[in-house]
Amino acid sequence: MFNLIYEFKLKPTGAQIATFEEWLEQCRRVYNYALSERKDWVNSCKCPINACSIKSEYIIPADRKAPTYSSQCGSLTQAKKNIPELKKVHSQVLQQTLKRLQLAFEGMWKNGRGFPRYKKAGRMRSFVFPSLSNQPIEGSHVRLPKMGLVKFKQSRSIPEDAVIKQARVVRRASGWYVQLTLQWKVDVPEINPSGTSIGIDVGISHFAAVSNGRLFPNPQPFKRLERKLKSLQRKVTNKRFGSNNRAKAQAKVSRLHERIANTRKNYHWELAHNLCDWAEMIFAEQLNLKALSRGFLSKHCLDAGWGQFLDILSQCCFKRGVYFQKVPAAGTSQTCPKCLKETGRKKLSQRVHKCQFCGYTCDRDVAAAKVVEIRGLQAVGHTVGKLSEGKGHVLEDAKLCLPTTEESPTLSAG
Incomplete structure (x- = not known):
């Protein structure tokens, strides 16, 4: 298996742009809320056991486990029942946002990176569809889950025997782009050191x-x-x-x-x-x-x-x-x-x-x-x-x- 990422520029309509921006905002709020849960749990474990702070103190029980990706996905399912704005966003898109936060913490633990920070308005610039339909490309349009057909400029051809596994929608200053991850069954020959x-x-x-x-x-x-x-x-x-x-x-x-x-x-x-x-x-x-x-x-x-x-x-x-x-x-x-x-x-x-x-x-x-x-x-x-x-x-x-x-x-x- 060989993975490739092809990037194309999208040409969405005004309604689709509004939907993209709304989804990014909801992903940002989910990210910040999940980060606040983890941050509060970490801070609650720092307080001394023999004294209380003069200003405030956390009321999180001492036996509560640390928030994880799986536990926060369960909390997200419960939150969608009470918050109608979250129902408009594809469920897997929100789950990928929580996975993004999990990867940020793993990067802090393993690679020595800084503590994840909150994202202000406009800071969230992409969201991911981890799975697509069997034939997501229809002419000059790409079919995105819960979004429908979105027009894009196909600057190069996609291999016929390649399978499109996921899509990432990215917002930039010059417009909207889609990054398609292709899985291609091709034998890659090993390069031997020879020649000039x-x-x-x-x-x-x-x-x-x-x-x-x-x-x-x-x-x-x-x-x-x-x-x-x-x-x-x-x-x-x-x-x-x-x-x-x-x-x-x-x-x-x-x-x-x-x-x-x-x-x-x-x-x-x-x-x-x-x-x-x-x-x-x-x-x-x-x-x-x-x-x-x-x-x-x-x-x-x-x-x-x-x-x-x-x-x-x-x-x-x-x-x-x-x-x-x-x-x-x-x-x-x-x-x-x-x-x-x-x-x-x-x-x-x-x-x-x-x-x-x-x-x-x-x-x-x-x-x-x-x-x-x-x-x-x-x-x-x-x-x-x-x-x-x-x-x-x-x-x-x-x-x-x-x-x-x-x-x-x-x-x-x-």
Whole structure:
């Protein structure tokens, strides 16, 4: 089994948009109420056993069990008998909202994330239909439970032998979208490490440096539009809270944020396809993205979106049959790719690598990319020889070679 997610833009009517917004609001209220139950139970267990608070105290019995997903689903069934607004929403949609809260708590327990927070108005942006009919696609419409046929723009064809398992309706600044999860019975061949290879080193001055000497510029979509974003956000603060003008100004801010995200993602996909054109093996660094997002260059690191790029690169390599692997990033800029000796730390202003042992000189990022390639080849079991001038690394036990420095296709993104 192979799972795919296809995203299409919806073209709902005015009545369907009103229903979508009402369902999101009900999902938000259910989420917040379920979170308040769990939060009250946690706080009730914190009070001392020999004294009471001066302000207030919880009256939750000490023997009451902690709220869980199953218990809150039972409470939701009872609440639907007294609250008519909940009956309008599909039952499985509300259950998926409770499961979303459960996953938030599991992420806090297992992955060290923060305590789940309440969602203010407009914060809930999606809801899920976990099951659909046998044939949910009818021409240019998708049939959603308790919603009927909703028109959508089918930008690409859906495989005939794929089964649509679930649908997620998402609200964005540019409109409404549906994400269809497909289950496809297809045999995916295992990709073996063979053929030409390249290493990649990501950075800020250049977004990516390739071991064949290519340097890709950093588009910096957020930095380029930061002044315009600041101006729009200032206009939002000058509007009266709750007014229609403030909502219109906030919509402009949301559309600009989406434009920045789309520009970044489009550049990542084009760069990934360019890299897959050059080699059958691609190696990249295993970065500590959480630490980089908290450093003194955090805004530039987040603007570059290295985590998203590496995920997109792995997906692109998987689709095109290119072997992809991450290698340890420690010391890649402190190692000479020719003699493989440590050259010591370099300042950020030092952009040229010059080895004091063998005299090898090249761009600092390109040298780090070559070291990444060497580590990747060693990880897949190939023996790497010494680096010869202008010919790349000589592999002793396989007929592999680096791409030459001849003219290669350039990236079309800005």
